[in-house]
Amino acid sequence: MPTLTQEPMTYGILAWEGLALLSNAGIANAAQEARWLLERALQTTGLRLRVESDRPVSEEHRNLAWSLLTRRVAGEPLQYLLGTQEFCGLEFEVGPAVLIPRPETELLVGEVREIAGREAAPLVADIGTGSGCIAVALACAMPNAQVYATDRSAEALAVARRNGGRHGVMERVRFLEGDLLAPLAGLGLEGQLAAVVSNPPYIPADDLPGLQREVRREPRAALDGGPDGLAFYRRLLREAKPYLAPGGTMVLEVGQGQAESVCRMAEESGGYGLCGVRRDGADIERVVCLQNDEC
Numbered sequence: 001m002p003t004l005t006q007e008p009m010t011y012g013i014l015a016w017e018g019l020a021l022l023s024n025a026g027i028a029n030a031a032q033e034a035r036w037l038l039e040r041a042l043q044t045t046g047l048r049l050r051v052e053s054d055r056p057v058s059e060e061h062r063n064l065a066w067s068l069l070t071r072r073v074a075g076e077p078l079q080y081l082l083g084t085q086e087f088c089g090l091e092f093e094v095g096p097a098v099l100i101p102r103p104e105t106e107l108l109v110g111e112v113r114e115i116a117g118r119e120a121a122p123l124v125a126d127i128g129t130g131s132g133c134i135a136v137a138l139a140c141a142m143p144n145a146q147v148y149a150t151d152r153s154a155e156a157l158a159v160a161r162r163n164g165g166r167h168g169v170m171e172r173v174r175f176l177e178g179d180l181l182a183p184l185a186g187l188g189l190e191g192q193l194a195a196v197v198s199n200p201p202y203i204p205a206d207d208l209p210g211l212q213r214e215v216r217r218e219p220r221a222a223l224d225g226g227p228d229g230l231a232f233y234r235r236l237l238r239e240a241k242p243y244l245a246p247g248g249t250m251v252l253e254v255g256q257g258q259a260e261s262v263c264r265m266a267e268e269s270g271g272y273g274l275c276g277v278r279r280d281g282a283d284i285e286r287v288v289c290l291q292n293d294e295c
């Protein structure tokens, strides 16, 4: 690993060395990532980095900057180093306990808003909430909604609760620890939910070692969908059904090539009608919407 130039360190030299470090390591967006990491480490803006290139950098700041840059070179995801990721126009805290929210997951929020937003006071559940991005975005978008958000990971829920607090929705989002919908038992929600939404782990277990190195740093529990990647859909179709209101909707994110299997599983499990499959920006079938057949 290259070492940092010694005295005197300035914004300009650090920016140049950071860019060189990330470029030489083959990071795709080296210029942008170096700038974001330096902005974070030096608590400054990209504009200041450029126009104040002679500004001296304290030893503490340069050590922090170098530490972030070298961690990035070693494969840590940029978002974990920056500590945040934008989702649905809101800034979310992220870290190694949670999956980094992806842009395609915003489609789920749009679908639920369209369905549940028609109701005066919709009840919605987000299963496997991770950073809380879906639950919090829904609560922000639907001021009359009550959202129940579950996750098996206590560490993820701690991040999700901070995100709920950050966006002022803790009174309307209940974060509950436990296995899928189990934490909803005893809350009187049977037959009440306008929508159950989930972005469950869906990577087939054998594919995990071949994932991009940054993705392999995300929690295994957020990725591993069992031998065929479909284990969570089987359970969600069965376990969510008793909680859906008549005509209520299940909105599921699926991996590439999984939509057909999930639709078939829903048909075989009975009690669901297909409302639609939505494609993401890369034209991949990404979201399956199913309606509880009961009227």
Ligand SMILES: C[S@@+](CC[C@H](N)C(=O)[O-])C[C@H]1O[C@@H](n2cnc3c(N)ncnc32)[C@H](O)[C@@H]1O
Residues within 6 Å of the ligand: 098, 099, 100, 101, 102, 105, 127, 128, 129, 130, 131, 132, 133, 134, 150, 151, 152, 153, 156, 178, 179, 180, 199, 200, 201, 202, 221, 222, 223
């Ligand atoms: C793919 S991540 C989705 C996180 C977030 N909803 C998002 O879209 O960015 C799946 C989440 O499900 C959680 N999870 C995995 N198995 C679970 C289970 N049996 N019960 C509840 N949550 C589970 C993981 O901890 C992880 O946070």
